């Protein structure tokens with residue numbers, strides 16, 4: 448039997464970029480990742496994709512991890528400034544993929560307090576879905592992609608607005 452194309456594509460990627468995935472009750476969780484933080488950062492952001500391959504709507508309602516506070520945030524540009532706000536849930540409609548990414552929704556790990564995220568680390572976390580329940584994942588810490596800031600979709604505020612969490 449020939450290998451599926453997707454498997455071949457994965458083999459072609461450098462090891463560091465290997466995607467990791469989780470499955471639970473119709474949901475696929477793709478490549479949870481967090482980017483390295485500055486030594487003094489009080490918070491770090493996590494990103495992932497969630498695909499609802501089922502027929503029922505679901506929602507991400509909480510993330511639990513070993514930090515003083517973990518929240519789900521959205522981020523939007525208002526008057527040219529990236530602003531983040533806490534949300535109670537992220538809807539995952541059937542047949543759709545929701546992407547948490549820089550400049551958009553993200554998981555906010557708060558209270559790093561002198562223990563920054565470093566590339567190669569993994570951050571264990573539990574994602575809680577309204578329908579599918581709990582799934583344990585690991586966020587892989589990767590170097591912050593320099594190119595991201597040049598695309599302009601997330602503005603230049605990603606570093607800055609996250610650092611602002613120090614005051615919360």
Ligand SMILES: [Cu+2]
Pocket residue numbers: 492520531553554555609
């Ligand atoms: Cu945030």
